[in-house]
Amino acid sequence: MAYSLLLHGLRRSLPVCLSKPLLSSKPEPSNLKVAVVGGGLAGLSTAWHLTGLVKQVSIFDPRPPGQAEASAVAGGLLHPLTPKNRLLWCGLRGFEATSRLIVSSKTALSNYGDTAGASRLQSAPGAILRPALTSQHVIDFQAAAKRLPNWLKWLNGEEWEQKVGVPGHGLLLRQSAILSMPDYLRGLWLASQARAERSYTALTWESSLFTADCVKQSGAKYDVVVLASGAGIRAFPELEHLPVEFVRGRTLLVADESKGGGEPSEQESAPSLQCALLCGEYVVPGVDTEMCSDGTEGKERRVLRCGSTREYLRDSWHVQDGIGVGKMGERRTEEWFQSEKNDGEIASLRRKAESIYPPLRQGPEAYRVTSGTRVATRRSNLGKLPIVGRLEQTKGAEGIKAETWLFTGLGGRGVVHHGFLGECLAQAILTGDETHLPSEVRAPLQRFK
Numbered sequence: 104m105a106y107s108l109l110l111h112g113l114r115r116s117l118p119v120c121l122s123k124p125l126l127s128s129k130p131e132p133s134n135l136k137v138a139v140v141g142g143g144l145a146g147l148s149t150a151w152h153l154t155g156l157v158k159q160v161s162i163f164d165p166r167p168p169g170q171a172e173a174s175a176v177a178g179g180l181l182h183p184l185t186p187k188n189r190l191l192w193c194g195l196r197g198f199e200a201t202s203r204l205i206v207s208s209k210t211a212l213s214n215y216g217d218t219a220g221a222s223r224l225q226s227a228p229g230a231i232l233r234p235a236l237t238s239q240h241v242i243d244f245q246a247a248a249k250r251l252p253n254w255l256k257w258l259n260g261e262e263w264e265q266k267v268g269v270p271g272h273g274l275l276l277r278q279s280a281i282l283s284m285p286d287y288l289r290g291l292w293l294a295s296q297a298r299a300e301r302s303y304t305a306l307t308w309e310s311s312l313f314t315a316d317c318v319k320q321s322g323a324k325y326d327v328v329v330l331a332s333g334a335g336i337r338a339f340p341e342l343e344h345l346p347v348e349f350v351r352g353r354t355l356l357v358a359d360e361s362k363g364g365g366e367p368s369e370q371e372s373a374p375s376l377q378c379a380l381l382c383g384e385y386v387v388p389g390v391d392t393e394m395c396s397d398g399t400e401g402k403e404r405r406v407l408r409c410g411s412t413r414e415y416l417r418d419s420w421h422v423q424d425g426i427g428v429g430k431m432g433e434r435r436t437e438e439w440f441q442s443e444k445n446d447g448e449i450a451s452l453r454r455k456a457e458s459i460y461p462p463l464r465q466g467p468e469a470y471r472v473t474s475g476t477r478v479a480t481r482r483s484n485l486g487k488l489p490i491v492g493r494l495e496q497t498k499g500a501e502g503i504k505a506e507t508w509l510f511t512g513l514g515g516r517g518v519v520h521h522g523f524l525g526e527c528l529a530q531a532i533l534t535g536d537e538t539h540l541p542s543e544v545r546a547p548l549q550r551f552k
């Protein structure tokens with residue numbers, strides 16, 4: 104952030120002709136034209152950090168803002184810890200960067216008149232709990248709470264019941280929040296627009312696919328292309344050897360009927376479960392908003408999101424329906440749900456959700472399933488790390504190709520990692536210096552040079 108502001112300040116105070124290009128083969132930063140492919144967490148964070156510093160940012164995504172493939176259906180769990188209760192790689196840095204973007208998103212929603220979205224966006228802090236389901240969990244969790252007292256608190260039976268409303272015990276993740284992902288994403292797009300309005304950046308949302316051919320010919324229109332297309336990277340055959348796998352996640356939406364039939368009323372607008380329960384799978388309270396055919400928001404329903412499955416699509420490096428991800432992630436019809444709801448993955452997800460939050464055993468059937476595909480990398484000694492870096496060294500290597508950067512592999516931790524990596528990537532693009540990116544995320548791209 105500080106660096107971006109510094110550049111911004113410099114650009115304002117120097118005549119354009121005095122600010123030297125940092126890469127001889129591409130224009131100076133303030134003249135850059137950038138295409139960002141994908142409007143999910145990765146693409147929007149990159150676009151937000153570039154807006155105000157470059158001449159043009161065009162986001163390509165056939166889905167509207169807030170409806171991105173994996174990002175829009177994510178559980179929205181933000182915290183900096185691993186499942187084993189250790190600090191995640193760059194967890195603190197990521198948590199802080201995302202927290203700043205949340206403020207920006209929320210402010211933009213309010214300023215553009217979406218007060219409902221702004222109030223849905225983020226839960227109160229300390230909203231995630233880890234139930235101890237076995238005696239080994241009790242031992243491990245109590246040890247973790249002693250090791251990381253600033254991050255974790257052990258809740259005994261009484262404290263747990265007070266917070267969750269049912270008997271149990273476990274950990275409170277002190278630095279944690281639940282995000283309403285469609286609202287957060289939409290707010291980030293509005294925040295980018297607000298930044299563009301205050302600067303000379305031309306910012307557009309292009310509702311179309313950016314194909315492999317577009318990349319080949321991109322140099323005619325853009326100086327830089329950022330591939331942030333999530334599972335859609337399968338549409339780019341050059342990336343076939345990337346060390347990633349595709350993991351479909353399905354989430355059950357169960358109406359929270361314990362108070363008032365699932366529909367928020369003026370007296371009782373909050374769901375009965377106020378916090379998220381996370382133990383491998385998760386149960387997350389929230390609001391599901393129906394989208395009308397004209398794109399406006401319809402009825403709201405209080406829900407518990409029970410997620411999510413891990414369905415590996417390892418052999419699926421191929422293009423479906425043009426964007427390599429088929430129609431996963433979109434809202435399914437009742438007929439589709441009827442045809443799939445009894446399959447093994449879904450049934451076992453339901454059982455796990457019930458063990459995390461027993462009242463679900465008496466709860467209604469799920470009324471909807473959402474799904475999205477994560478791009479996961481191989482586990483290293485630091486965990487599963489994203490992949491970010493430059494694919495092409497210079498513009499024009501093959502005549503017309505723009506400098507191409509990749510931002511992928513956010514796996515199951517996109518919420519915590521997208522903010523600071525988008526910021527690092529923007530700095531790397533502006534300066535042409537890849538070392539603004541952590542070396543760990545650049546490493547898998549060495550073979551593409």
Ligand SMILES: Cc1cc2nc3c(=O)[nH]c(=O)nc-3n(C[C@H](O)[C@H](O)[C@H](O)COP(=O)(O)OP(=O)(O)OC[C@H]3O[C@@H](n4cnc5c(N)ncnc54)[C@H](O)[C@@H]3O)c2cc1C
Nearest residue numbers: 141143144145171173174178179180313333335352517518
């Ligand atoms: C069920 C589920 C639950 C999750 N829960 C959490 C959670 O609680 N916390 C957390 O941190 N992470 C969670 N994740 C992970 C998180 O959602 C991902 O890490 C993150 O969304 C990835 O963001 P992305 O921008 O890389 O990809 P995406 O969100 O998939 O966005 C890519 C976008 O690119 C577009 N696109 C694709 N191809 C093209 C093309 N050729 N041209 C133009 N546009 C294109 C797509 O339409 C899409 O909108 C979850 C994931 C799933 C599936």
